[in-house]
Every structure is written in structure tokens, then in C-alpha cells.
Amino acid sequence: MRYHVNLVIFDFDGVIIDSGQDIAGAMQHVLKQFNQPILTREEIISYVGHGVGHLIRNCFSGCDDDTIEQVIPIYRKHYLENAVVETRLYEHVEETLKHIKSSESTKTALVTNKPEDLALKILEVLGVKQYFDMVVGPESVKKMKPDPEGIIQVLEHFKLPAQQAIMVGDSYVDVEAGKNAGTLTCGVTYGLGNREELIKSSPDIFISDLAELLEHIQ
Incomplete structure (x- = not known):
């Protein structure tokens, strides 16, 4: 039809x-900066599609709203600079x-x-x-x-x-x-x-x- x-x-x-690989790479970079466990790219990609807040909440263990507000600008800056690598x-x-x-x-x-x-x-x-x-x-x-x-x-x-x-x-x-x-x-x-x-x-x-x-x- x-x-x-x-x-x-x-x-x-x-x-x-x-865009999954570049999103995952940016998130791995931020996880490292905040001394968080580094998730696999596959797991990070599984959280894509619901906005950056959802992505960070699922990637950071014990994450609260204050942490999300801290992480968002750092993640966005790194991702903006590396958004079209892969x-x-x-x-x-x-x-x-x-x-x-x-x-x-x-x-x-x-x-x-x-x-x-x-x-x-x-x-x-x-x-x-x-x-x-x-x-x-x-x-x-x-x-x-x-x-x-x-x-x-x-x-x-x-x-x-x-x-x-x-x-x-x-x-x-x-x-x-x-x-x-x-x-x-x-x-x-x-x-x-x-x-x-x-x-x-x-x-x-x-x-x-x-x-x-x-x-x-x-």
C-alpha cells in the first residue's frame, strides 16, 4: 500500500x-573523567535515543539529578568536538x-x-x-x-x-x-x-x- x-x-x-560509536566514545571519555566503571560501547548504545539525561542516568552508577547536571556540559563539549569521527x-x-x-x-x-x-x-x-x-x-x-x-x-x-x-x-x-x-x-x-x-x-x-x-x- x-x-x-x-x-x-x-x-x-x-x-x-x-552515530552509536561516537556517542559511546564520548560517554566512555566522561565515565573515565568521573572515575566511573567504563561500560562497553554496546551497552552505552543500548541507552541511546531517549535524550542525554536518560543516557547519563543509565551509564553512571548511583546517579542523581545533581550528577547529571554536572556531567551534561562535559559530555556535550566532548561529543560536539568528536561528533563525526566514526x-x-x-x-x-x-x-x-x-x-x-x-x-x-x-x-x-x-x-x-x-x-x-x-x-x-x-x-x-x-x-x-x-x-x-x-x-x-x-x-x-x-x-x-x-x-x-x-x-x-x-x-x-x-x-x-x-x-x-x-x-x-x-x-x-x-x-x-x-x-x-x-x-x-x-x-x-x-x-x-x-x-x-x-x-x-x-x-x-x-x-x-x-x-x-x-x-x-x-
Whole structure:
């Protein structure tokens, strides 16, 4: 089945970029600075996708809110300086974005839990910034995904009904955010999110390569 959409909203980490190794490397650096046990990159990556507070809370043993506030600026500074060391676009991402943007009537946006300045830097370094009409990060919303606020903000900006939009993500939080906003939803199985949780969230579409999205939308 093909869906008519005028707006494609993407999550970032695990959908557009394979960023797990750089996130994990930055967190290992901070854990070392705070004399914490150094977790494996695989374990750190399993906590990605719910914002930096969630990531730190799960990586630091006995972590309280004061510790999180101490760690966040140090983590962000190191990550900002090392955000595109191993980070790459997933296969077929650029071609897919280019195809979507070839239609003047279709808008694209990122709704991400990654800070906007960092997201824009990565998009620019990887050469795909021009394919996105809007980027919404945590500083532009009161509540992050799975709350639909970011998606609703994009819909209102482009003056489009939810039924004409699709949310594409690798995590159940993306699917829930899309459903809560009333959009179509697409789950990507190649990303960083927990695959079992993604399947349980029952998106309208599953894809294993971003290029497959073009088979489902028009």
C-alpha cells in the first residue's frame, strides 16, 4: 500500500546517521573523567535515543539529578568536538532524501532528542543539511518524544494535517510520538533502537533500508 504524504519527519540517530560509536566514545571519555566503571560501547548504545539525561542516568552508577547536571556540559563539549569521527550516513540515505526533495510539494524535517546545534553540525559535515526544511531538537520543546509536541510543532509550521505526514524512526518512542500526533508511522529495523520494542509498537510500515520508504509513499 502506498500513502500520499506531503511531509516526512525523521528521527536522526539510528535513522539518518549511524552515530552509536561516537556517542559511546564520548560517554566512555566522561565515565573515565568521573572515575566511573567504563561500560562497553554496546551497552552505552543500548541507552541511546531517549535524550542525554536518560543516557547519563543509565551509564553512571548511583546517579542523581545533581550528577547529571554536572556531567551534561562535559559530555556535550566532548561529543560536539568528536561528533563525526566514526559517524556516517546509513546506506542509501542521501539518495532517498534527494528523491523525496525532488518533489517541491514534499517537506522534510528532523524531530530529534539531539541538540539542534549538534544535529545541524553533523548534517552539514555529512553533506545533507540542504535536504531538511526544519530541525526540532529538545531545546524547542517542553517534552521530548514520545510526547508529540515536536511533531505537532512541525505540522503547524507547514500548516499540514497529521494525515498527510509520516514519522520515520528506529525506536518505539518515535512510533508512539507519531501515533500521538496522528501521523502515519514507519519503523526502521536497521537502527540503534531496541528491535523488539519497535515491533511491539506496531508502526504502519516496517523497512530495513531507508530507500524502501519510497515504495510506500507518494
